[in-house]
Amino acid sequence: MNDVDPVALTVFLFFFLLVTVMGFLASRWRKVGTLDTLDEWGLGGRSFGTFIAWFLIGGDIYTAYTFIAVPATLYAGSVTGFFAVPYTIILYPIIFIFLPRLWSVSHRRSYVTPADFVQGRFDSKTLALAIAFTGILATLPYIALQLVGIQAVLDVIGLGGGDDAGWLRKDLPLFVAFALLAAYTYSSGLRAPALIAFVKDTLIYLVIIVAVIYLPTQLGGWSGIFDSAEKAFSSFNTENADAIAAGEASGKGLIPGLGVSQWAYASLSLGSALALFMYPHSVTAVLSTKNRNIIRRNAALLPAYSFLLGLLALLGIAAIAAGIRVKNPQLAIPQLFEQEFSPWFAGIAFAAIAIGAFVPAAIMSIAAANLWTRNIYKAYINPDATDAQESKQSKLASLLVKFGALIFVLVLPKDFAINLQLLGGIWILQTMPAIVIGLYTRWLHRYALLAGWAVGMLWGTIAAYNKPVVGDPGSHFGGSVGPLEVFGIQISENLIYFGITALVLNLLVAVIGTVVCRVFDIGAGTDETRPADYLADAGDPQVADELDAIKTPKY
Amino acid sequence: MADHTPPGRTPLAIAGIALTIAIVAPLLVSTYAKNDPELWGIPFFFWYQFLLVLVSVVLTSFAYWLVIGHERRRRAGAGLPTDQDGGSR
Numbered sequence: 001m002n003d004v005d006p007v008a009l010t011v012f013l014f015f016f017l018l019v020t021v022m023g024f025l026a027s028r029w030r031k032v033g034t035l036d037t038l039d040e041w042g043l044g045g046r047s048f049g050t051f052i053a054w055f056l057i058g059g060d061i062y063t064a065y066t067f068i069a070v071p072a073t074l075y076a077g078s079v080t081g082f083f084a085v086p087y088t089i090i091l092y093p094i095i096f097i098f099l100p101r102l103w104s105v106s107h108r109r110s111y112v113t114p115a116d117f118v119q120g121r122f123d124s125k126t127l128a129l130a131i132a133f134t135g136i137l138a139t140l141p142y143i144a145l146q147l148v149g150i151q152a153v154l155d156v157i158g159l160g161g162g163d164d165a166g167w168l169r170k171d172l173p174l175f176v177a178f179a180l181l182a183a184y185t186y187s188s189g190l191r192a193p194a195l196i197a198f199v200k201d202t203l204i205y206l207v208i209i210v211a212v213i214y215l216p217t218q219l220g221g222w223s224g225i226f227d228s229a230e231k232a233f234s235s236f237n238t239e240n241a242d243a244i245a246a247g248e249a250s251g252k253g254l255i256p257g258l259g260v261s262q263w264a265y266a267s268l269s270l271g272s273a274l275a276l277f278m279y280p281h282s283v284t285a286v287l288s289t290k291n292r293n294i295i296r297r298n299a300a301l302l303p304a305y306s307f308l309l310g311l312l313a314l315l316g317i318a319a320i321a322a323g324i325r326v327k328n329p330q331l332a333i334p335q336l337f338e339q340e341f342s343p344w345f346a347g348i349a350f351a352a353i354a355i356g357a358f359v360p361a362a363i364m365s366i367a368a369a370n371l372w373t374r375n376i377y378k379a380y381i382n383p384d385a386t387d388a389q390e391s392k393q394s395k396l397a398s399l400l401v402k403f404g405a406l407i408f409v410l411v412l413p414k415d416f417a418i419n420l421q422l423l424g425g426i427w428i429l430q431t432m433p434a435i436v437i438g439l440y441t442r443w444l445h446r447y448a449l450l451a452g453w454a455v456g457m458l459w460g461t462i463a464a465y466n467k468p469v470v471g472d473p474g475s476h477f478g479g480s481v482g483p484l485e486v487f488g489i490q491i492s493e494n495l496i497y498f499g500i501t502a503l504v505l506n507l508l509v510a511v512i513g514t515v516v517c518r519v520f521d522i523g524a525g526t527d528e529t530r531p532a533d534y535l536a537d538a539g540d541p542q543v544a545d546e547l548d549a550i551k552t553p554k555y
Numbered sequence: 556m557a558d559h560t561p562p563g564r565t566p567l568a569i570a571g572i573a574l575t576i577a578i579v580a581p582l583l584v585s586t587y588a589k590n591d592p593e594l595w596g597i598p599f600f601f602w603y604q605f606l607l608v609l610v611s612v613v614l615t616s617f618a619y620w621l622v623i624g625h626e627r628r629r630r631a632g633a634g635l636p637t638d639q640d641g642g643s644r
Contacts, residue, residue, distance in 0.1 A: 085604045086581035089611045093574040096615060223596015255588050255600040262584035270582060293623060300616040306608045314601070537630070 005158070008338065011347025012157055012354070015203070016177075019196045019355050023184030026191040062204050064149020064357035066309050069417040071316030072329035077233050077252025079261050080481070081418075082313055086269040088306040094273055096299035100292040101439045101534045102283075108533040114283055114435045115375040121438050123525025124446040125379065130453050131431050132375035135280040136401065138428035139368040141412070141420040142279065143405035146357040146364075148330060148417040150177055151409070153354045156334035171410075177354070182402050185362045186395050193362040200359050203352035210345070211337070212311040218340055219321045222314070228321040229254060254317070263494035264481040268422070271499040275425035278435060280367035281360070292537050330417055361402070369397035412477050413469050422480035423464055426499040430456035433503075433510050439534065442527055448513025456506030463498040566625045570618035577614040581607055 066084070073081030102117065111117045114135065119128035151174050159173040184192045216222050233252040256265045276282055286295060319332040326335055337349040373393040378385055385393070408420060434449045467482055469475040484492040484501060517524070587603045594602045 082601070082604070085608070086584075089581045089604075089607055090578045092611065092615055093577040093618075096574060096618060097571075221596065223593075226596060226598060226601075255590060255598060256584060257588065262588055265584045265588075266582045293626075296619050296622065300612065300619045303608050303612045303615065306611075307605060310601075310605055310608065537626075 005338070005343045005346070007343035008347035008350065009157055009159075011344050012153075012350045015199070015348070015351035016354065019199055019358070020180050020184065022195055022199065023180075023188060023192040026184070026188040026195040062201075062208075062305075062309075062356055063360040064146045064152075064353065064417070065421055066312055067353045067356060068149040068152050068330050068333060069145060069421065070309070070313045071319070071333045073418055074313055074316030075319050075324075075332040076316075076329040077236065077254075079253045079256040080265045080268060081316065082310075083265050083268040083272070084313055085306060085310040086265070087272040088309055089303065090269060091273040091276055092299040092303050095277055095286075096296050098436055098439060099277060099286050099295050099299075102435075103287060103292045103295055104536040105439070105529055105533045106287050108536045109529060112284075112287065113280065113371050113374055114278065114431065115371065118434050118438060119375075120528045121442065122434065122446040122449065123527065124450070127434060127446050127450050127453075128375060129379070130450060131434060132371050134427050134431050134453070134457070135278075135371050136368045138275075138424040139280060139364050139401065140404045141408050141424040143361050143364050143402065144408035144412070145417050145420040146361040147174065147178065147405060147409045148420065149357040150174060150354050152328075152330040153334050153350045155328075156331055156338055157350050177358075178402065178406065181358055181362060182399055185365060185398055185402075189366060189395075193359045193366075196355065197359055200352070200355045203348060204356050207349045207352040208308050208312060210341075211315060211349070212308070215315065215318055215322075215336070215340055219318055225314075225318050225321040226254070229317045232320050260493055260495050263496055267495075267497040267500045268481065271429060271497040271503075272422070272425055274432060274436075274503075275428045275499065278428050278431055279364070279424075280371050281364045284363075284367045284370070361405075365398045365401045365405075366394075368401045369394040372397040372401075413475060419477065419480050422497070422499070423477065425497075426460040426464060426480065426502055427457060429499040429503045430460065430506050433507055442524070443514065444510050445514040445517040445522070445524055447522060448510045448517055451513045452506040452508075452510030455509045456502040459505055460498050460502035463502070467498075564625075566621040570621040570625075573614040573618045573621075577611045580610070 070081065070084045102114075105111065106117060109117075109120055111120060113132065115128045115132040118131045119125065122128075154173045154177070216225060219225050220228075233254065236252050256262045277286065315336065316329075316332055319336040322336055322339060324332055324335050324339065326332055334350060334353065338346050341349060373390050377393045377397075378390065382389065412420065412423075430453050433444060433452055437444060438449075463482060464477055464480060467477065467479045469479075480499070481495040481497050483490060484494060484496050581604070588600055590598045590600065592599055
């Protein structure tokens with residue numbers, strides 16, 4: 001499986017080198033000022049028009065998540081694997097409802113991060129710190145997912161050495177790729193991923209279209225593909241009936257048959273959709289749009305992406321029909337491409353997947369780094385930081401964030417890369433009461449929100465930690481759903497995404513805490529926003545056309 | 556709320572209903588977690604969700620159209636600029 005095909009490898013390396021050079025040269029592209037200011041480095045000088053912003057948002061959607069993680073779960077016969085499709089369906093109506101308000105208040109009050117908004121709305125530095133910290137933490141496993149995707153490609157192309165290779169030979173190519181990514185993000189900031197996004201999206205659309213049209217014709221059409229997957233799954237279930245009954249293996253299937261797994265399917269979709277737009281990198285992308293209606297228009301148009309995402313997910317099932325046998329399900333799609341495509345096109349496909357993981361990894365690490373500089377470094381450590389100091393902090397933070405992600409890759413179980421993203425989701429969802437409910441009402445008390453956040457974070461983390469990998473009792477972080485069980489009391493057998501359960505607990509604590517705070521008449525702080533702020537649009541008085549990362553915080 | 560001007564809120568309510576349908580329909584998993592009827596050999600579970608993507612595009616676009624119209628009237632009533640895309644490339 002690890003024979004290096006010279007043609008595929010050459011094509012892959014060609015594109016890889018191309019984007020690396022572009023990444024380094026990006027610092028000279030559309031240059032306005034010097035990269036020594038956070039503005040220039042972290043927001044790309046904000047001279048991006050709608051078109052480039054659209055490419056960047058696309059970059060958030062087609063990542064290793066879509067190419068590797070989602071098809072891998074379907075390949076492995078997880079009945080909940082297809083949840084990514086309802087997730088991206090409900091994502092856009094949710095964006096349509098909430099984000100225009102966030103856009104308006106942010107542009108009226110010059111907020112760049114969700115933590116800025118929470119600080120302004122609830123007048124609590126501690127709550128803002130909690131929001132900023134959560135954003136950074138939750139981004140780590142999401143970046144880790146991208147690294148796992150790159151690793152899968154390197155493995156299949158023969159550079160990774162597979163499972164039996166030594167530690168160094170196995171992980172060295174990943175480290176090299178990682179170091180290059182870190183280096184050009186460090187030197188070029190957001191311009192690097194923005195420029196590379198053009199190459200990436202062209203490659204990705206090419207590969208997706210060819211894959212979803214050409215592959216099924218080679219494998220007996222979709223009906224043949226589903227037939228052979230069903231046969232493979234039912235023979236697996238028969239052969240392993242004892243192990244499945246004993247809980248040492250998971251049964252395989254296509255459709256969530258029982259109410260138990262249907263709950264998991266629905267709660268994973270809802271949780272992921274609510275989580276996505278609160279990640280620092282999504283907020284950055286949304287706030288960079290020119291007016292609030294661009295957000296709504298995109299929300300109406302972007303679901304077209306979900307259609308392709310669904311077809312890509314089904315390639316995991318196509319891999320079964322193609323007779324792909326891999327122990328690590330993450331390798332299913334790269335392996336399928338290698339087997340079915342001619343070598344030069346396989347090389348292009350590998351490049352598309354790898355670059356498709358690089359771009360979001362760079363964007364995410366920059367967004368997390370901005371959060372660090374703005375809401376932690378400048379708010380707590382050095383309020384009088386100069387522009388150059390800020391830029392330096394962000395650059396260093398972007399490196400640290402990537403190393404943090406690398407730790408997630410090396411430490412957590414990699415059976416299902418999708419769990420990395422779901423783990424991040426558990427955390428980021430806990431910022432929802434302060435951010436989303438805060439957009440509508442200030443009824444919830446700042447300290448109650450903080451208490452709710454703490455309970456949600458704690459419960460979610462413990463629940464994920466205690467979840468063993470199937471067939472490996474005593475292991476940790478093996479999944480993201482479990483029977484509804486709160487502090488030892490089982491409430492329902494239905495499997496629920498931990499993020500949703502934690503969010504419900506969070507809200508309960510916030511509501512009860514608010515009542516308590518009111519009874520004891522604890523100060524709620526001053527709200528610096530005005531109702532009209534939430535409806536303001538570009539061109540209105542006092543609305544910033546472009547947000548300034550530097551000037552605003554007035555802690 | 557700063558809606559002092561009274562362009563009726565009915566369009567917003569209808570848009571809200573359209574968006575709610577787009578959010579709730581995919582969450583009712585038991586309504587579509589089944590194999591039949593198949594379409595070109597694809598189980599119902601899968602093709603129905605692809606259909607939902609298209610339905611969601613229609614519903615969200617419809618909501619967009621309603622909300623934009625409402626916003627334009629509200630802003631005109633409040634004496635604010637209504638040229639939403641002013642200056643965009």
